[in-house]
Amino acid sequence: MIKEQIYEVFARKSHEDSLMHVGSVNASDEDLAKVYAWTMYDEENWVEMCVVAREAIIRVTHDCQIPVWGN
Amino acid sequence: MNNGSFDNVAELEPACKEALYHLLIACADTKLLLGYHYGEWTFGPPEIEAAVACCSLCQAELGHVRLFHGVINKHFGDDPDELISGRNSSQYANVRYLDKPLTNWAELIAANYIVDLALTTLLFSLRESSFQPLQTNLDKMIQEEKYHIHHGQGWFRTLANKNTETKQAIEKSIQQAINDIFEWFGPENSPEDELLVSRGIKAQKNSVIFEKVYSEILNLSSQIGLDLDISKPDASKISWETWTPKSRRAGNDGPDDQILYHLKGSKNQMFVLS
Numbered sequence: 001m002i003k004e005q006i007y008e009v010f011a012r013k014s015h016e017d018s019l020m021h022v023g024s025v026n027a028s029d030e031d032l033a034k035v036y037a038w039t040m041y042d043e044e045n046w047v048e049m050c051v052v053a054r055e056a057i058i059r060v061t062h063d064c065q066i067p068v069w070g071n
Numbered sequence: 072m073n074n075g076s077f078d079n080v081a082e083l084e085p086a087c088k089e090a091l092y093h094l095l096i097a098c099a100d101t102k103l104l105l106g107y108h109y110g111e112w113t114f115g116p117p118e119i120e121a122a123v124a125c126c127s128l129c130q131a132e133l134g135h136v137r138l139f140h141g142v143i144n145k146h147f148g149d150d151p152d153e154l155i156s157g158r159n160s161s162q163y164a165n166v167r168y169l170d171k172p173l174t175n176w177a178e179l180i181a182a183n184y185i186v187d188l189a190l191t192t193l194l195f196s197l198r199e200s201s202f203q204p205l206q207t208n209l210d211k212m213i214q215e216e217k218y219h220i221h222h223g224q225g226w227f228r229t230l231a232n233k234n235t236e237t238k239q240a241i242e243k244s245i246q247q248a249i250n251d252i253f254e255w256f257g258p259e260n261s262p263e264d265e266l267l268v269s270r271g272i273k274a275q276k277n278s279v280i281f282e283k284v285y286s287e288i289l290n291l292s293s294q295i296g297l298d299l300d301i302s303k304p305d306a307s308k309i310s311w312e313t314w315t316p317k318s319r320r321a322g323n324d325g326p327d328d329q330i331l332y333h334l335k336g337s338k339n340q341m342f343v344l345s
Contacts, residue, residue, distance in 0.1 A: 002233050004118075025120050032225035035218050036120035039127035 088121030099139035103170035106132030168251035181244035184223030201271035
């Protein structure tokens with residue numbers, strides 16, 4: 001069964017920059033996520049762009065909670 | 072020039088020069104029609120991301136058309152505006168699959184996956200072409216086409232796996248697209264095609280390029296465990312005696328007049344400058 005996922009998109013404009021979060025896309029697989037990220041967030045000449053499935057992200061804080069060591 | 076390469080078609084014998092011209096027109100026309108269909112699907116895809124992608128794919132194809140037309144203009148003298156607005160339907164040399172409106176998403180994806188892939192595989196065979204002006208533009212085109220292929224593959228997988236209805240829809244469209252690219256590539260051992268290969272303009276014959284595309288479809292289907300109900304076209308069913316390298320089809324039809332009307336901007340002739 002095909003299921004859509006949210007993919008978070010990260011990119012940087014130069015090799016000196018850190019990767020920054022630029023947005024997200026919905027896609028049913030990694031190939032489509034790559035195409036959608038590339039076509040949706042093409043306002044810059046990125047030197048690197050990555051996508052990661054949101055469900056693959058390991059949360060450090062609990063949802064909607066301030067971590068015990070502050071924010 | 073060294074290694075048999077050349078940057079001026081005046082160095083070619085007339086038959087080879089004509090074959091090269093036909094090849095460039097066929098590529099440009101197919102890209103023009105692909106761009107038209109992607110543009111039409113900027114609105115209506117199943118999700119907004121696909122709409123943005125179609126818009127981007129359209130933009131890339133039209134950019135490639137301009138590059139091809141630039142080469143054709145410089146080396147063969149054709150006016151790019153005339154190539155779009157000055158020809159009638161039977162003078163186009165696009166893949167037949169693009170002649171009519173693509174009325175559902177599966178039809179568009181078959182154009183994206185099969186027709187676009189066939190053309191890109193052909194472009195790949197021109198990467199080390201002896202015709203130097205082609206090499207200048209090809210790397211950029213092929214780099215951009217990488218995303219077109221990912222889009223086609225991704226949606227092919229999605230539709231083939233979604234349910235029986237979508238699988239049947241994509242199978243039907245894929246089979247039609249395969250039949251049409253087979254016709255576009257032409258008969259086995261076409262003298263024009265063999266001339267282009269022997270002169271080093273193309274690395275491979277069209278029959279080899281078709282086999283690559285067909286294998287790619289079977290490989291991807293196999294990777295996802297899909298039993299795809301498609302078959303290789305029967306060459307004996309095509310009236311090759313009416314096929315010409317100029318039109319790249321059997322018969323003398325072409326794109327729908329309504330599509331050409333939009334492509335040529337006929338409705339807005341009164342606003343054309345100069």
